[in-house]
Amino acid sequence: MKNIPAVLEYHDRTKHRPSRYAASLGYMDWATQPDPFRRYENAPLIALKFNDNTPPYHLLFEPNLLPEAPLCIESLSQLLRYSLGLAAIKSHGGSEWALRCNASSGNLHPTECYLILPPIAGLNESTSLTHYAPKEHALELLYRYHESIGEDTFLIALSSIIWREAWKYGERCWRYCQLDAGHAAASIRISAAMLGWECTLIAADSSEISALCGLDQCARYDVHERESPDLLFQIRRGTLNKPSLPSLIESPANRLSHSHHHWPILETIDAATQGSYPSPIRLKQKRRTPPPSKSSGEIVLKRRSAQMMDGSSITMEQFRQMLDASLYCQDTADVHFVLFVHRIEGLEKGLYICIRDPDELQSLQNAMDPAFEWFDCTEGLYRLQKGDYRGAAQMISCNQEIAKDGAFSFGMLCRFFESLERDGAIGYKNLYHQCGMIGQILYLEATSLGLSATGIGCFLDDEFHALLGLQDQRYQSLYHFTIGRAVIDMRIATYQPYTH
Missing domain, CATH: 3.40.109.10 (NADH Oxidase)
Incomplete structure (x- = not known):
């Protein structure tokens, strides 16, 4: 409970009021606009194939009705395509920008996705840590483990690059990063449902997520662009072993901006809200199956x-x-x-x-x-x-x-x-x-x-x-x-x- 005063202070400080909005630059510093795509230097890039065969939307809400797809590179590709992949390219006045399947505040997309996968034909011969690159619809291979995670299950971890939102929204941005993580989480659950897969939120500690994905290896990141651990999911049923990273990942992260504006309160609130993620309290009622709908x-x-x-x-x-x-x-x-x-x-x-x-x-x-x-x-x-x-x-x-x-x-x-x-x-x-x-x-x-x-x-x-x-x-x-x-x-x- 020691960090609750920090939460209450941040929450009150970042409220918008009629006479004063939460602190931000108040203008768009286009020269420092962050790169919307995280990449890792020297990491092998494994292209994913496309599969547009998806079930009708209304069937996603009927438990156990859809058959369970096998865990293979094609089904993994579909999971990522319809959760965190690009949905469209927009163009106007000589400018282009990408839209993604998961909604994001200001289309800034602070959420990054990591997968800890068992051996999969065409992807990896051993348990591996990968990072999803939505621009290319590909996986970056970051690390090969010597231990097994299990055969028919895998992990997805979500993290936030807080700087991506701070660039535009200043001190209130931490709120938006968490909303975006929630959007991404629901996108993964819906995409998993398309494949008949279970998606279970794990009540993991923040430090555990950081260690699993190498986010705690601070030298790999610009000090202003480090990633904060958010959520951990187990996809599919099965006995799960969480492997550990015994050594340094050799692939450093790309730098997103050449300069940054520092907001100390963001470090305070992010540090205060690390810890063991709560087990969910579930609703008593469930949604009804909606009328027949499109793909x-x-x-x-x-x-x-x-x-x-x-x-x-x-x-x-x-x-x-x-x-x-x-x-x-x-x-x-x-x-x-x-x-x-x-x-x-x-x-x-x-x-x-x-x-x-x-x-x-x-x-x-x-x-x-x-x-x-x-x-x-x-x-x-x-x-x-x-x-x-x-x-x-x-x-x-x-x-x-x-x-x-x-x-x-x-x-x-x-x-x-x-x-x-x-x-x-x-x-x-x-x-x-x-x-x-x-x-x-x-x-x-x-x-x-x-x-x-x-x-x-x-x-x-x-x-x-x-x-x-x-x-x-x-x-x-x-x-x-x-x-x-x-x-x-x-x-x-x-x-x-x-x-x-």
């Missing part, structure tokens, strides 16, 4: 962050399906939705709450404005107050019009102080991971319904809390979102990423 791979590759919404409505069925989709993220019981309902057919405009853990109802009622009506709309949805909240939604979302032009927007209200007491300072990181996981699933669900979504990291924290009548830190909002129909910018050209 899961097609939906993943079409996912986009909308820049503008057209102000049109959606149906009640679409709205309910979006809320239900979040239940796929079973280990996100600490998160509820406070919704600004603007244009949902059959549902009055107003302020609503979706309680994803029914046991929290009384606690939330006690914490929030006693004047709220708490009208039961069934299935965990309650109307707090009727009215037009479009102006409030825009104001709270740093005056971004997209929050009022969607069919609805919402804040993810988290069980904050109890999580810190239960899990320690690393529980703060875990809450952001939960929000990011939910966000990625909602992106995909919106795409499957022909809708669009956008994650909103810029919001006025305490103005939102005041609107709800919250008086303390039992609950805090950590991520905002809006869903509707996007306005497409026809000036921007789109290309296939690996043939362009």
Whole structure:
């Protein structure tokens, strides 16, 4: 518990307020923009083949329905292609930029992926540590182990290059790095489900992840561009042995920027939130199987962050399906939705709450404005107050019009102080991971319904809390979102990423 004061100080310090946003440079220093792709010098690069044969999206949510694919280089390629690979190349005005399958704040992508794999034909003859290079859709071979991990299972570790987000967002960026790690985690789970594979979060210690991937070998990294360990997953069932790195990895990391701006608070919060990752608290209810839909791979590759919404409505069925989709993220019981309902057919405009853990109802009622009506709309949805909240939604979302032009927007209200007491300072990181996981699933669900979504990291924290009548830190909002129909910018050209 010793690091909780550091968490509370960082959380309060990096809140956006009407008169003062969290500290950042306040301008774009294009000369120091980080390279979006991590590479390791002298590491052999193993190209991965493409496989576009993916099951229908709706079947991913039916347990044990899809056959389990064998562990081979082709299935491994598909796992990475539809989780962390490139989704498209965009071009406008002589500039090009890559979009990836996993959503990221500002498209800056701080998350890196490492795999510890058993021997696989065409890839490696022994247990190996590899790094995924999404630009090339390839694996960089970093280390060959002398010990076995097991035959039919492997590990995926995620880390964050905090500098990639600090370059643009300054002190608040650590929040966005954790949200992005959550997005990446959900992307891996969905891609694993396409192959009929289990994806299990391991309650590992941060130091264990660093040692497994060589992230603690600091001399291999620029001092400002070191990677912070985030999450560890076991993919597929099987007896697992975690190998160790007995010697130095000879491949140093590429330098992403020629100079850097130092934000000391980021080192403080990152150090405070290292430790043993908490075991998840699972939701009591599960999502229903959605109606038949398109290929899961097609939906993943079409996912986009909308820049503008057209102000049109959606149906009640679409709205309910979006809320239900979040239940796929079973280990996100600490998160509820406070919704600004603007244009949902059959549902009055107003302020609503979706309680994803029914046991929290009384606690939330006690914490929030006693004047709220708490009208039961069934299935965990309650109307707090009727009215037009479009102006409030825009104001709270740093005056971004997209929050009022969607069919609805919402804040993810988290069980904050109890999580810190239960899990320690690393529980703060875990809450952001939960929000990011939910966000990625909602992106995909919106795409499957022909809708669009956008994650909103810029919001006025305490103005939102005041609107709800919250008086303390039992609950805090950590991520905002809006869903509707996007306005497409026809000036921007789109290309296939690996043939362009």
